[in-house]
Amino acid sequence: MKIVFTPDWFLGHDVFINVFSFVILSLFFFFSIKNYKISKNKRLLYLGTGFLLIALAELSIILTKFAIYYDTTLTQSIGGLIITYEVVKSVDILYYLSFFFCRLFTLAGLYIIYKLPLKKLSGDFVLVIYFIIITSVMCHHFYYLYHITALILLSLIIRNYIKVYKKNKLVNTKIFIVAMSLLALSQIMFVLSKISSLYVTAQIVQLISYITFLILIIKITKNGKKKQNKHNL
């Protein structure tokens, strides 16, 4: 049974992309919480929570991929049919649980980020969480459901931030929109990921997206310093 769409030659490289994504998302979480402590703006706390959830999703994928790709004792210990069956069963459970939490956390995180620029944060949260859980469960049988749901949420986030950009005309917001658009593009590719070359392309697009997020972090940090220097003159 093929449990991941990663072609053999790409095994390990995809883990690197996941680790990189995890670091960037953790940085966003760290900055949101640090800024919340200064300004006490609750929306910063929610933004941090959104990024933390997606970071946790990446972490669960990293741990599973490590267990599947690099657990050599697992393959060495296979001696008979019964052991093989048990090993396959345990890997299957690990795979199912971690991917379930990955999908659940990613969709919940994206939903929080989608809601943030809206004036009213209230909404049918219970209903939305219910649908996110249902989608995460169903994705085990129909993998593309997760990517389509993520794509819809990303499209809504992009739409909201285009409105924000029209108001503030900030280059930073534009960079955020570009990064989110790249993530949306990668989701379209993931839907068609049964074609191995497209899976790799989707992963690379995702990597470029997270590099764009890194540029955004650097720019925000630098701009803050620049503002101080400008006032010093």
Added chain:
Amino acid sequence: MERRNRINIIYDILRVIQTRGGEIKKTHIMYQANLSHNQMKLYLDELYEKKFIENSDSDKPLIKITKKGQDFFRQYAQVKEFEKTFGL
């Protein structure tokens, strides 16, 4: 127009001082940060207490921003940049 909260007013006062090269007269703060005399007095007391500002060494009655005040100003400028980026 959005109502400024406490921390935004503190940021505006420090910004006004920074714009004037780090030293300024009290009256200039009042006009440039859009504050009444009483408001300004309250906020300046808080800034003295937090050691964000101090009296200048010069003969004129000027207020000077401290290193601590500059650090806070830099940090809050980053917070504002972050909030603006995400439309928060």
